[in-house]
Amino acid sequence: MFKSKRCAALLIATLSVGLTLNHGGQAISAAPSKPAKPPVVKNVIMLVGDGMGTAQRNAIRLATKGIDGELEMDSMPYSGLIHTNSADPKSFITDSAAAASAIATGVKTYNGAISVDLQGKPVKTILEQAKKAGKATGLVTTAQVTDATPAAFAAHTANRSAQSDIAKQYIEKTKVDVILGGGEDYWYPAGHPGYYPDTAEDAEEGSKGKQGNLVERAKKLGYTYVRTADELKRAKGRKLLGLFANEEMFQKRSEGEGKYNPVVSLPDMTKKAIDVLSKNKKGFFLVVEEEAIDEMSHDNNGSLMIKAGQQFDQAVAVAKRYAKHHPDTLVLVLADHESGGLTIETPGDADESEDSNTLSDENGPFAVAHSKQTFTLNWTTTGHTAAGVPLTAMGPGAKRFAGVYENTHIHDILETLLFGKRER
Ligand SMILES: [Zn+2]
Numbered sequence: 436m437f438k439s440k441r442c443a444a445l446l447i448a449t450l451s452v453g454l455t456l457n458h459g460g461q462a463i464s465a466a467p468s469k470p471a472k473p474p475v476v477k478n479v480i481m482l483v484g485d486g487m488g489t490a491q492r493n494a495i496r497l498a499t500k501g502i503d504g505e506l507e508m509d510s511m512p513y514s515g516l517i518h519t520n521s522a523d524p525k526s527f528i529t530d531s532a533a534a535a536s537a538i539a540t541g542v543k544t545y546n547g548a549i550s551v552d553l554q555g556k557p558v559k560t561i562l563e564q565a566k567k568a569g570k571a572t573g574l575v576t577t578a579q580v581t582d583a584t585p586a587a588f589a590a591h592t593a594n595r596s597a598q599s600d601i602a603k604q605y606i607e608k609t610k611v612d613v614i615l616g617g618g619e620d621y622w623y624p625a626g627h628p629g630y631y632p633d634t635a636e637d638a639e640e641g642s643k644g645k646q647g648n649l650v651e652r653a654k655k656l657g658y659t660y661v662r663t664a665d666e667l668k669r670a671k672g673r674k675l676l677g678l679f680a681n682e683e684m685f686q687k688r689s690e691g692e693g694k695y696n697p698v699v700s701l702p703d704m705t706k707k708a709i710d711v712l713s714k715n716k717k718g719f720f721l722v723v724e725e726e727a728i729d730e731m732s733h734d735n736n737g738s739l740m741i742k743a744g745q746q747f748d749q750a751v752a753v754a755k756r757y758a759k760h761h762p763d764t765l766v767l768v769l770a771d772h773e774s775g776g777l778t779i780e781t782p783g784d785a786d787e788s789e790d791s792n793t794l795s796d797e798n799g800p801f802a803v804a805h806s807k808q809t810f811t812l813n814w815t816t817t818g819h820t821a822a823g824v825p826l827t828a829m830g831p832g833a834k835r836f837a838g839v840y841e842n843t844h845i846h847d848i849l850e851t852l853l854f855g856k857r858e859r
Pocket residue numbers: 486531729730733774819
C-alpha cells in the first residue's frame with residue numbers, strides 16, 4: 436500500500452496534465468494514459484557518505500561553509516529522505532551491508548548480507564545490470580574496497596566478512612572495471628605483505644587473503660595494478676585496480692587521536708575513475724564511498740568525521756563538474772544510515788558526557804566558518820541509529836528522488852531510469 440501511494444505521488448510529480456486521485460490514493464489519468472517516458476540516463480555517479488545523517492551533513496556544512504553556506508552536496512536541485520531499516524529478524528537498525536544491498540538490489544535483507552535475500556539467495560544488483568547493458572562500472576572507497584558498501588553492488592555473500600571471496604567475484608565474475616580503495620590485506624595471502632608492510636600502522640593489519648594472490652590474478656585478467664598516487668595518475672588502460680592501504684585508508688580512533696590520511700584523496704580517486712570509465716561509449720555506473728564519516732562517528736570523533744566529510748564534499752564537486760559537461764549523467768549523494776546519534780549544540784550547555792548515567796560523548800567546540808560562533812557535537816551512541824538520512828540529486832530523472840521513501844526505492848527508480856523498467 437505504501438509503495439503504490441508513493442508511486443502515485445511520484446506520478447503526480449512527473450506528469451503535468453490530466454491527473455486526479457481516487458479514494459485509495461492511486462493516480463488515474465483523465466486524459467488518454469501515456470506514461471511519461473523516463474529521461475535518458477547514460478551515466479550514474481552514486482556518492483555514499485557512510486553513516487552520514489542530517490547532523491553530520493550540517494556539522495560538515497557549518498565547519499566548512501558557515502551558517503548561511505551550502506556544501507556541494509547541498510547545492511543540488513532535488514532532495515529526499517530515506518528510511519534505512521533492514522529486514523533483519525533481530526534488529527531493524529541496519530548495518531552497511533543490508534543497507535547497501537537494499538539500495539543495490541531493491542530487496543531488504545538481514546544485517547551482514549551482501550546482496551543475498553533473507554533466504555541467502557543472490558539478488559541481481561543494479562551495477563551488474565549496468566554491466567550487462569554494456570556500461571563500464573567502478574567502485575571507489577576509503578574503506579577496504581571489499582567492505583560492505585561497495586561489495587553489495589558487485590558481489591554476493593552470506594556474510595560481509597568474506598572479503599577475499601568478494602575481491603575474487605569483483606575481478607572474475609562481475610568484472611568491475613575500476614576498483615580503487617584500501618584493503619590490500621584481502622588480496623594477498625598471509626606471508627605476502629604486498630606493497631603496504633604488515634602492521635606498519637596498526638598491529639592487527641596484515642595480509643590474510645583466502646583466495647591466493649588476487650593481485651596477480653587481476654593482472655592476468657588485464658587489470659593495471661597501482662599502489663600510490665603517482666602510479667594512479669600515470670595509469671592507462673580501461674581496467675584498473677588500485678589498493679592504497681592494508682585496511683581502511685585512515686586510522687579510526689576516538690576524538691583527539693586517529694588519522695584521516697588517505698594516500699590518494701577521495702576526490703582524486705573519483706576523478707581518475709570517471710576519466711577511465713567515461714571512455715565507454717555506452718556510459719558508466721560508479722559508486723564512490725567515504726567510509727570515515729561512519730567509522731569516526733562510531734568512535735565519536737567529530738574532528739575527523741568533519742575532515743572526512745569535507746573530502747567527501749570535494750568528491751561530490753568532482754562528480755558535479757563532470758555532470759555539468761555531460762548532462763546525461765545522474766548524480767546522487769546519499770547515506771546508508773546514520774551513526775552515532777549525533778546532534779549539534781551550543782557550547783557551554785551542560786556537558787552530559789560528565790554524567791555517568793548517560794553514554795553521551797561531546798566534542799568541540801568547533802569554529803563555524805566565516806563567523807565568531809562555535810558549536811559542539813553531542814553523540815548519544817557508538818552504534819548505528821534508525822534516523823532517516825538525506826539524499827540529494829541532480830541530472831536526468833533526479834526529480835524522481837524527491838519525497839520520503841524506503842532505501843529499496845533508490846534501486847527501483849534507477850532501474851526505471853537506466854533500463855526503462857516499470858517502477859515496482
Ligand atoms: Zn558503521
